[in-house]
Amino acid sequence: MKTRQQRLLFLITLLSFCLSYAQVKITGRVTFRNKGIGEINVTLKGTYDGATTDSNGKFSFETSEKGNHTLSFTHPKYNDIEKQIVIENQDISVDAELKEQINEIDAVVISAGAIEASDRKRATALLTPIDIYTTAGADGQISSALTYLPGVQKVGESEGLFIRGGTGTESRIFMDGSLINNYFSSSVPGIAGRDRFNTSLFKGNVFSSGGYSALYGQALSGALMLESVDLPDQSSYDFGISPIFLNAGFQKLSGDKNHSYGATLGYSLLSLMQKVLNFNTDFIDAPQGFNGDANFRIKTKSGGFLKYYGMYDTNKMGVRTESLEPGSDYALVRINGKNTYHNLSFKQKFGKYLLNTGASYSYNRSDLNFSGETNTIETDKTQLLTDGNYINFKAVLERKINKISAVRGGFELNNTDEKLKFEEVNKHYQDLISSVFAETDLGFSNEFSAKIGIRAENSSFLNKSNIAPRFALAYRLAKNWTTSFAYGLFYQNPESKYINGPAHLDFQKSQHYILQVQRASEGRSLRFEAFYKKYDQLIKVRNIANIENQNQPVQTAINNEGFGYAKGLELFWRDKKTFENIDYWISYSFLDSKRDFMNYPVSLKPNFASEHTLSVVGKRFIPEWKLGVNLSYTYAKGRPYYDIATKDINGNVVNFTRNEGRLKDYNALNLSFNYLPNLGKKDAKAFTVFVLSISNVLGTKNMYGYNFSQDGSRSSAIVPPINTFVFVGAFISFGVDKTQDAINNNL
Template sequence: MKTFSKFITLFLLLMLLPLCAQIKISGKITYKNKGIPNISITLKDTYDGATSDKDGNYSFETSEKGNQTLVFTNSKYEEVQKPIVLNDENITVNVDLKEQINEIDAVVISAGSIDASDKKRATALLTPIDIYTTAGADGQISSALNYLPGVQKVGESEGLFVRGGTGAETKIFMDGSLINNYFSNSVPGIAGRDRFNTSLFKGNVFSSGGYSALYGQALSGVLILESVDLPETTSYDVGISPIFLTGSYQKLSNSKTYSYGASLGYSNLKFIQKILNFNTDFEKAPESINGDANFRIKTKSGGFFKYYANFDSNKLSVLSESLEPDSDQNKVSLKGSNIFQNLSFKQKFGRYLLNVGTSYAYNKSDVQFSTLLNNVPKSSFASNTLGNYLNAKAVVERKINKISALRGGFEFNNANENSQYDGFHKKYSDLISSGFLETDLGFSNNFSAKVGVRAENSSYLKHWNFAPRVAFAYRLAKNYTTSLAYGIFYQNPESKYLNSSAPLTFQKAEHYIFQVQRNTEGRNLRFEAFYKKYDQLIKTSGEQNFQTAINNQGNGYAKGLELFWRDRKSIKNIDYWVTYSYLDSKRDFQNYPISLMPSFAAKHTFNIVAKKFVTKWKTGFNMSYTYSSGRPYYDIVDNNGQNIIRHEGTLKNYSGLNFSLNYLPNLGKKDSKAFTVLVLSISNILGQKNVYGYNFSNDGMRSSAVVPPVNTFVFIGAFISFGVDKTTDAINNNL
C-alpha cells in the first residue's frame, strides 16, 4: 500500500508540474484604435489559444517555453504573426490589424448602372431568363429594359431613350465592340426590332449614366452585352408560331474546347394580321429572313476566341390616310438588309489581361414615299442609305491587388455612308480615333474609386475632345452602400443631319449621379438622383423630314429621381420589381425654336413586373404594367428661315397591362429527349388606345395620331430544344 501511495503522489506531482509552470499571455486587438471581437489567437503548432471578446481583449495560459509565434486570424482582416520569447514571466502582446481586402466583400461602384453578368452581385437583373419571362418584352433585351428606371416608353421609334436623351444617345456593345446596327430597318412611326437573339448573351451591364471610360460616343448611356462562351452540350432548337419559324444547331466538341453553330429564321405578320384588328394598314405585312453563324475556341493557354455573324433582310409597305387635299393616301415601302460580324479574343499573360476585338456592320435601307389618288400613284421620292462601319478595339488590364486594377487601350470607329433623299446625294466618311486610361482603386472593403479619362479625334469634325470621369462608392453600413459619379461625355452629331459644310464640333453632356442602395438576401432597394447638363447640341433647319445641322449652339438639361425595388422573398415563390422615375428635362436642340421638354420625355413613369412558377401545373405566370404621364408633342415648321411652333399639346397618359404564361409539358419526365416550352403572351390585355404623337398636314389644318400597329397583340408559340435540358432555368426563374 505504501508503495502504491508513493506512486500516486509522484503521478500527481508530475501532472501538476506543468500547471505550476504555465505562463499567461494576454493583450488587446484593435482596428483603427477600436477593439474588435472574434479574432482567433493561437500559439503556432500548439493547441493553446483564445478568442478576443467584444472589447478586443484576450488571455490564455501555456506551458510552452522559448521562441514561439503568436498568430492572429479572422477572415475580415489580414493575418498577423508575432514572434515572442516565453520564459517564466507573463507577457502582454497588443496588435493593430489591417482589413483583409477581397473581391467578394469589397464595395462595388454602381451609380448609374445595373449589372446582370456578375454572379457575386445579389442585384443581378435582366439575365436572359429574366428577359424571356418578362411579360410585354417579347423576348427583346431593349423592350425588357423599358421596365427599368430611367428608360422612357417610346413606341414610335427604336432605341433606348434614357434620362431625357434621344434613342441615338445610347450605344450598344457586344464583347466590347460597338454594334452599329442593333435594330432592324424601320419606317416613320413603326419602331424597328432587336436583330440579336437574347439567348446569345450570358449577361449585360446597362448604364443610364456615368459609364466607364472604355466606352464613348454616347451622351446618355451604354448597354454592354457579353456573349456566351462554350455551350453546355450539342443541341438542336426549333421555334414555331403563326408569326415565325426558326431552327438552330450548336455543336460542342468531345474535348469541350471548341464549338460551332448556325441558325435560320423566317417571320411574316400576314397571317396574324388577318386575325387581329391592326391599326396600321399593311399593304405588305412585315416580312423578314435572318440567320447567324458562330464559332468559339478555347486555347490550351486559356485564351478564348469568339466569332459571330448574322444577317437579315426585311420588307414592308404601309398605307395611311393622306392629310393633303390633292391625294387620298400615302404609301411608304421599305426594303432593308443588314450584316454584322464580330471577332474577339481574350487571353491572360501573367498579371495582364488582353482583350481585343473588331466588328463590321453593313446597313442598306431603301424607303419609297408615294402619294396616291384613287389608288393611282401621284408623286413619289426615295430615301436610300448604304453604310459600312468598322470598329476595332484593344484593352490591356493589369491587376494591382485583389480589388485594384489599371487598364488602358485604344479604339477606332470608321463610318462610310452613301445616301440619297429626294434627289439630294451625300457621301459621309468619318474616322473616330480614341485612347483611354482607367484605374480601379480599392482603398478598403468599404471604400473604392474609379478614375478614368478618354480622348477622341474625329476626322470629319476635325476636332479633339478630352473626357475625364470619376466615381466613388462607400459602404455606410452592413447592407447600405452609396455611390457618386461624375463624367463628361461627347458624341458626334447624327450623320443624317450632316447635309452641309457648316463647321461643327462634338455634342457634350456632363453627368452627376448620386445613389443609395440597400441590398439583402432576396431584396434590393435603389434610390438614384441625377443631373445632366447638355452643351454644343446641334441646331437644324429645313423641312420636317430633312433637317440639316447648321451650328452647335443648342443646350439643355435633364434632372430627376429614380426608385427601384426588387423582392424575391416577401411573397412565397413570387419575384416582383417596382420602379418609379421622375424626369424634368428641357432642350433647345435640332429645330426647336426655344427650350422645350423633349417630345420623347415623360415626367412620371411607373412599372411593376411580377412572376410566379407553379410546379404542379408546370406553368409560369408573368405580368407587367407600365404607366407614364403624357409626353408633349409639337408641330414645328420652317417659316421663312425661322422655326416656329404651329401646334403643341400633351398626349394622353400611356397605360399598358401585359400577361404571359410558359407551359412546360416535359417537366418531370426523366426519359424525355426534348425540352419544350409553350408560350402565350398578350400585350396590352385591356386594349388601351395609346397615342405616340401626331402628324400634321403641310398647312397645319389637319392631323392624324401616331398609334401602335395593334392595340392588343396575342402571341402563341412553341420552342423545342433537343439535347439541352433547360428545365432548371425555366422553373427557377431566378427566384
Template sequence: MQTFIISKLLLLFSFLMGLFLNAQITVSGKVNYKNKGVKDISVTLKDTYDGSTTDANGNYSFQTSEKGNHILVFSNTKFVEIEKPVTLANESIVVNSDLKEQISEIDAVVITAGSIEASDRKRATALLTPIDIYTTAGANGQVTAALETLPGVQKIGETEGLFVRGGTGTETKFFMDGNLVNNFFGNSVPGIKSMDRLNTSLFKGNVFSSGGYSAVYGQALSSVLALESIDFPERNSIDLGISPIFVNAGFQNVNSEKTRSFGISGSYSNIALMTKLIKFNNDFTKAPESFGTNFNFRIKNKGGGILKYYGSFDTNKIGLQAESLEPNIDFDNTRLKGQNTFHNLSFKQKFGEYLLNLGGSYTYNSNLIDLSNTYQNVEINPNTIDVKGNYFNAKAILERKINKISALRGGIEFNQTRETTDVSLAPNPYQFKDGIISVFAETDLGFSNNFSAKLGLRSEYSSALEKWNLAPRFAMAYRIAKGWTSSLAYGIFYQNPENRYFGATSLNYQKAEHYILQLQRSSEGRSFRLEAFYKNYNDLIKTKVLGYRPVAINNNGDGYAKGLEVFWRDKKSIKDIDYWVSYSFLDSKRNFENYDQSLFPSFAAKHTLSIVAKKFVTAWKTGFNVSYTYTSGRPYYNFQTDSNGDYHLNNYGTLKDYNALNFSLNYLPFLGKKDAKAFTVLVLGINNVLGQKNIYGYQFSNDGLRNRPVLPSTNTFIFIGAFINFGIDRTEDAINNNL
C-alpha cells in the same frame, strides 16, 4: 501494503502536477482595429494547440507551457493575418496587435451609380438576366423592351432606341463583347418600332449604364448597354421554334473539353396571318416579312484565351398605305426593303498579371424606302431614299491587376463610318465619311472593403469635325452600413452630331455632364436603389431645312435633365413570387435640332411606373408573368418652316397618359418526366390585355392644319408559340428562375 503504494503514487502525481502548473505562463493582450477592440479574433501559438479568442473589448488571455521562440498568430477572415515572434520563458507576457482589413473581391464595395449589372458575379442582386428578359410579360424576349421596365428608361412605342433620362434614342450606344454594334435595331419606317437584331439567348449577362459610365466607352451622351456573350454552350443541342408569325431552327455543337464550338441558326417571320386574325391600326400593303441567319464559333487555346466570332445576315420588307393629310392626295404609300450584315470578333486572354482584350466589328446596312402618293387610283410624286452604310470598329484594352480590388487599364479604339444617301428628288447623292480614334485610361482604386473609387480619362479625334475632345470621369462608392452603400459618379461625355445632319457648316461635339448620387441596399433575394441625377447639355446642334433635307447650322443648343428614380426587387418576401417595382420622375428642357425654344422633350414623360411580377407553379408546370407600365402624357409639337428654312412652333399639346397591362404564361408539358426526349416550352403572351387606346403622338399636314394620331400597330397583340430544345434540360431553371 496497498494503502502505502497508493499514497506514494498520489504524492508522486501531486509533485509532477506541481511542476507542470508551475511551468505554465499566461499570454494576454488586446487586439485593435482603428483604435477599437475587435472581438472574435483567433489568437494562437503557431504549430500548437494553445490559444484563445478575443472578447467584445478585443482582450484575450490563455495559458501555455511552451518555452523558447514561437510565433503568435492573429487571424480572422475579415482581416489580414498577422504573425508576431515571441519568446516564452518563466514569466507571463503581454502582446498587443493592430489589425489591417482583409481586402476581398467578394466583400469589397462596388461602384453602382448609374449602372445595373446582370452577370454570374452579381447573382445576389442580378437584374435582367436572359431568363428575366424572356419571362418579362410584354418584352417579347427583347433586351431593350425588358429594360423599359427599369428606372430611367422611357416607354417609347413609335420608334426604336433606348430613351434614357431625357436623352434621345441615338444617345444610347450598344456593345457586344466590348465592340460597338451599329444598327442594333432592324430597319424601319416612321411610326413603327423595329425589334432588336441580336438574340437574347446569345448573352450570359449585361451592364446597363443610365449615366456616368466607364471611360472604356464613348460617343454616347446618355447611356450604354454592354452585352457579354456566352463562352461555350452547355452541350450539343438543337433548337426549334414555331408560331403563327415565325419559325426558326438552329443547332450548337461543342466538344467534351469545351474548347471548341460552332453553331448556326435561321429564322423566317411574316405577320400576314396575324393581320387577318387581329385588328391592326396600320393598313399594310405588304405585311412585315423578314429572314435572318447567323453563325458563330468559339475557340479556347491552351493558355485559357478565348476567341469568339458571331456573324449574321437579315433582310426585311414592309409596305404601308395611309390616308393623306394633304389636299388632292388620297393616300400616302411607303415601302421598305432592308438588308443588314453584322460580324463581331473578340479575343481575351490573361498573361500573368495582365488581361488583354482585342476585338472588332463590321456592319453593312442598306435601307431602301419608296415613297409615293395616290390620287384617284393613280400613283404620283414618286421618291426613293436609298441609304447604304459601312461601319467598322476596332478596340484593344490592356488591364493589369494591382491587388485584389484595384486595377489599371488603358486602350485605343477606332471607328470608321462611310454612308451614302441617294434621294431621287435631290440632284446628287449625299456622302458622309468619318474616322474617330479614341484613347482612354482608367483605374479602379480599392482603398478598403468599404471604400473604392474609379478615375478615368478619354480623348477622341473625329476627322469629320477635325477636333479633339477630352472627357474626364470619376466615381466612388462607400459602404455606410451593413448592406447599405452609397455611390457618386461624375463625367463629361461627347458625341458627334448625327451623320444625316452634317452639311457645309463646321460643327463641334455635343456635350453632356452627368452628376449621379445613389443609395443602395442589397441582400440575398432583395435589392433597393434610390438614385438622383442631373444632366447638363451643351453644344447641341440646331437645324434648318436647306434644299431637300434638314442640316445642322451650329452648336448653339442646350438643355438639362434632372430627376429621381426608385427601384425595388424582391424574390423573398412573398413565397415563390419574384417581383420588381420601378418609378422615375423626370424634369427636362431642351433647345436643340428643330426646337425654336426650350421645351420639355416630346420623347420624355415626367412620371414613369413599372411593376413586374412572376410566379412558377410546379404542380401546374406553368409560369405566370404580368407587367404593368404607366407613363404620364408626353407633350407633342408641330414645327413649321418659313421661306428661309427656319423652324417655328405652330401647334402643341399633351398626349393622354399611357397604360398597358401585359400577361404571359409558359407551360412545360414534360416537366418532371425523366424519359422526355426534349425540353419544351409552350408560350402564350398578351400585350395590353385591357386594350387601352394608347397614342404615341400626332402627324401633321405640311401646313399644320390637319393631323392624325400615331398609334400602336395593334391595341392588343396575342402571341402563341412553342420552343423545343433537344439536348439541354432546363427544368431547374424553369422552376427556380421562372423560365
C-alpha cells in the same frame, strides 16, 4: 539527520516541479482602425492554448508553456498576423492591430448608374436572358425589357434606348466590347424597329444609364454592354414555331469540349395575324423578314477564347395612312432593309496581363419609298436610299494590381462610310473616330473603392479632338448598404443624317452627376439614384421641306448652339425571397428635362420625355402545374407634343410652335404564360416551352404623338400598330435539358 535532508530535498524538488508548471496569463486587445473587434481567434501556435476576442477586442487565457513562442491572430475578413513572445514566470500583455483582408467577394462595387446581370452578380442580377424572356410585354427583346427599369423612357414610335432625357440615338450598344451599328431593324416613320439580335446569344449584360466607363464613347446618355455566350454545355438542336415566325438552329460541341460551331435560320410574316387581330396600322405590305446567323467559339490550350458571330437579315413592310396634304387621299410608305453584321473577339492572358481585342463590320441598306395615292393610282413617288459601311476595332490591355485593383488601357477605331440619296440631295459622309483610353480600379479597402478614367477622341470629319475625364467612388455605409457617386464628361458626333452640306460643327457634349444609395442582400435589392445631366453644343437644324422644297422631308444641321438639362430621381426594388416562387420588381422614375435643340424655337420639354414613369413586374412559378405566370404594368405621364413650323404666314424663315399640347397618360397591362411539360424529367432528351403572351390586355388606346400637315391645319394621331397583341408559340430543344435552368431562375 539523513532522513531530514531527504525530506528537504523532496520538498525542494516538488516546489521546483510545481513552479515549472505554474500558469502564466496572456492578455491583450485586438483592434482594426483603433476599434476593438470581436471573434478574432488568438492561439499559441503548436499548443491547444488560446482564446477568442470579445466585442471590445479583448482576450485572456493561461498557459503553462515556457520559452520562445508564436502568438497568432486569425479571422476570415482580416490578414493573419503573428507575434513572437517569450514566456517566463510573469503575465504577458500583447496588443495587435489587424489589416483588412481584401477580396473580390467582400469588396464594395461601384454601381452608380449601372446595372449588371452576369455570373459574377447572381445575388442582384437583373435582366438575364431568362428575365427578358419571362417579362410580360418585353416580347423577348433586350431593349423592350430595359424599359421596365428606372431611367428608360417608354417610347413606342421610334427605336432606341431613350435614357434620362436623351434621344434614342444618344445611347450605344456593344457586343463583347465592339460597337454594334444599326442594332435595330429598319422601319417606317411612326413604327419602332425591332432588335436584330437574339436574346439567347448573350449570357450577361451591363446597362449603364449614365456615368459609364472610359472604355466606351460616342454616347451622350448611356451604354448597353452585351457579353456573348461561351461554349455550350453540349450539342443541341432548337426549333421555334408560331403564327408569325419559324426558326431552327443548332450548336455542335466538339468531343474535347474546346470548340463549337452553330447556325440558325428564321422567317417571319405578320399577314396571318392581320386576318385574326384588329390592327390600327393599314399594312399594304405585311411586315416580313428573313434572318440567318452563324458562329464558332474556340478555347485555346493556354486558356484564351476566340469567338465569331455573323448575321444577315432582310425586312420589308408597307403602310398606308390618310394623307394630310391636298392632292392625295392616302400617303404610302414602304421600307426594304438589308443588314449584315460580323463580330470577331479574342481574349487571352499573357502572364499578369489580360488582352481583349475585338473587330466588327456591318453593312446596312435602307430603301424608304414615299408616294401618294388617289383612286388606287400612286403619284409623287420619291425615294430615300441610305447605304452604310461601318468598321470598328478595339484593343484593351489589363493588369491586376491586387485582388480588387487593376489598370487597363487601349485604343479604338470606328470608321463610317455612308451614302444618302434623296431627289436632289446626294451625300457621301466619311468619318474615322480614333480613340485612346485609360482606366484604373482602386480598391483601398473592402469598404472604399474608386474608378478613375480618361478618354480622348479625334474625328476626321469634324477635324476636332476632345478629352473626357470620368471617375466614380463607392463606400460601404453599413452591412448591405453602399453609396456611389459618379461624374463623367461625354462627347458624341452629330448624327450623319443631318449633315447634308458644309457646316462648322463640333462634338455634342454632356456632363453626368449621379448619386446612388443601394441595399443588396440575398434575393433582394433596393436602389435609389439622383442624377443631373447638362447638355452643351447640341445640334440645331432647319427643315428644308418648309423652306426650299415643300416635298423634301430632309433636315440639315446648321450649328452647335443647342443646350439643355435633365435631372431626376429613380427608385428600384426587386424581391425574389419574400414570397415562395414569386419574383417581382417595382421601378419609378421622375424626370425634369428641357432642351433647345434640333428645330425647337426655344427651350422645351422634349417630346420623348415623360415626367413620371412607373413599372411593376411580377412572376409566379407554379411547380405542380409546370407553369409560369408573368404580369407587367407600365404607367407614364402623358408626353408633350409640338408642331414646329419653319416660316410664318408672310413666308419669313423663323421657327415657332404652331400647335402644342400634352398626350393622355400611357397605361399598359401585359400578361404571359410559360408552360414546361418537361419539368421534372431529369433524363429528358428534349426540352419544350409553350408560350402565350398578351400585350395590353385591357386594350388601352395609347398614343405616341401627332403628325401635322405642312400648314398645321390637319393632324393625325401616332398610335401603336395594334392595341392588344396576342402571341402563341412553342420552342423545342433536342439534346439538352434546360429544366434546371428554368427552375433556378423561377421561370
